[in-house]
Amino acid sequence: AKSIVISVEGMTCNSCVQTIEQHVGKMNGIHNIEVSLEDKNAVVIYDSKLQTPATLQEAIYDMGFDATLAD
Amino acid sequence: LFLGSPGQKHEFFVDMTCEGCSNAVTRVLHRLGGVQFDIDLPNKKVCIDSEHNVDTLLETLKKTGKNTSYLGEKSAQ
Ligand SMILES: [Cu+2]
Ligand SMILES: [Cu+2]
Known part of the structure; x- marks a missing residue:
């Protein structure tokens, strides 16, 4: 498994956090996702055979948030 | 095929709870394009005037991950 930020x-609030956690958490190959309101980020642990940094970033972007890959 | 009548807006229920939710709705609708809309956050309603059909609008709103349903047509004021 790989990890990405x-x-x-x-x-703006905890319900935003939960919406992203639930939505991305349901995707294939996601082992864990932790979203932080304070840090404005999502830490995702995923199976690299099923997801890539780009597919994960796109999934959050598609929900209507501005998501970018931290380097 | 459901096209709707001219001068009618489509009203949707979207389970928004905060400004983050309504901003997310705004972003997905802007990205779709070809829409004019009003968001009523307290009543959890989104009223859309668009060339797109109801299915496309519903699919787009559902991208936010919120509970969403079509309420019906609303006469334009
Ligand atoms: Cu929120
Ligand atoms: Cu919200």
Whole structure:
């Protein structure tokens, strides 16, 4: 499993956090996701055969947040 | 095929709880394009005037991950 940090802009409260955690958590190959309102990011542990940094970033972007890959 | 009548807006329920939610709705609709809309956060309603059909609009709103449903047409004021 791999781990990645994705910057997420636009969350304002805990329900935003939960929406992203639930939505991304349901995707294939996600072992764990932890979203932080304070740090404005999502830490995702995933199976690299099923997801890539780009697919994860896109999934959060598609939900209406500004998601960028931290380097 | 459901096209709707001219001068009618489509009203949707979107389970928004905060400004982050309504901003997310705003972003997904802007990215779709070809829409004019009003968001009523307290009443969890989104009213859309668009060339897109109801299915496309519903799919787009559902991208936010929020509970979403179509309420019906609303006469334009
Ligand atoms: Cu929120
Ligand atoms: Cu919200």
